[in-house]
Amino acid sequence: MIGPVMPLDALRPSSLVDQATQRLREEITSGTWAVGTKLPGETALASTLGVGRSTVREALRALAGAGLVQARQGAGVFVTATTPREDWPTRLRQSAITDIYEVRAMLEVEAAQLAAQRRTPDDVIALNDAMDRRRHAAAGTNAEFVDADISLHAAVVAAAHNPVLTGLFTEFLPSLRKGLVDLLELAGLRAADPHDGEDSHAALVDAVARGDADAAGDILRTELEQTLARLKAV
Structure with a gap:
C-alpha cells in the first residue's frame, strides 16, 4: 500500500540530508508508516519535504543502513522495521x-x-x-x-x-x-x-x-x- 502524503513543512536549508532522514525516521518509528508500507516516490517526498530528489535519495540510503527501509527493484522502497538497527x-x-x-x-x-x-x-x-x-x-x-x-x-x-x-x-x-x-x-x-x-x-x-x-x-x-x-x- 502507498503511504499517505505527510503534512510536513518545508525543511530549512542547513543539514538537509540529516533533517530529511530524521523526518522520515520519525514517520516510521512512530508507526505512521507500518512495516510493509511502500513509501511515496522520491518526487513526492522531495516535494513534501521541500528538498531535491538527491537529498531524499541520501536520506533513504541512511534509513536503509539503519535497517528501517529496503529498496525493491522495480517496486519501490518499503518499510522493513520500525526500530532502527544500532551500528x-x-x-x-x-x-x-x-x-x-x-x-x-x-x-x-x-x-x-x-x-x-x-x-x-x-x-x-x-x-x-x-x-x-x-x-x-x-x-x-x-x-x-x-x-x-x-x-x-x-x-x-x-x-x-x-x-x-x-x-x-x-x-x-x-x-x-x-x-x-x-x-x-x-x-x-x-x-x-x-x-x-x-x-x-x-x-x-x-x-x-x-x-x-x-x-x-x-x-x-x-x-x-x-x-x-x-x-x-x-
Whole structure:
C-alpha cells in the first residue's frame, strides 16, 4: 500500500540530508508508516519535504543502513522495521565505560604481547616518541594528557601489526577518551601526580622494545585493571 502524503513543512536549508532522514525516521518509528508500507516516490517526498530528489535519495540510503527501509527493484522502497538497527559505534557510545574498558583490556593485553614479538625498529621509535609526548603532556590539561596517553596505547596496538586489532581499538577511542577525561576530572587523580602512570607506561614501552611478550602483557594488564578499578569507584 502507498503511504499517505505527510503534512510536513518545508525543511530549512542547513543539514538537509540529516533533517530529511530524521523526518522520515520519525514517520516510521512512530508507526505512521507500518512495516510493509511502500513509501511515496522520491518526487513526492522531495516535494513534501521541500528538498531535491538527491537529498531524499541520501536520506533513504541512511534509513536503509539503519535497517528501517529496503529498496525493491522495480517496486519501490518499503518499510522493513520500525526500530532502527544500532551500528557498532552507536552501541559503544551508549555502553558503560566500565564495560568498554573490560573489553579494551582483553584486546590490548594481547596486542601488547604481539607487539613485543613483532615490533620493528620504526615501531620502537614511534613508541619512544609517544612516551615522550605523554611525559610532556603532563604539564597540560587533562584532555591533552588523555590524548597523549591514548596515542601511546595506539602505538602499542599498531606495533602488533594486526589490522583487525587496530580497527577494533580505533572503534573504542571516542568512548575511551570521554571516559578517561571524565575519570581524571571527577577523581582528581593528577592533582597529586600530574605524571600519573608514567613508570608503568615506560616499563611497557621497554618490555615491547626488548621483545619480552610476557612482561608487556603483565604490565599492561595490571595498569588497565587499576584504571578499571578507578572507573568503577567513581
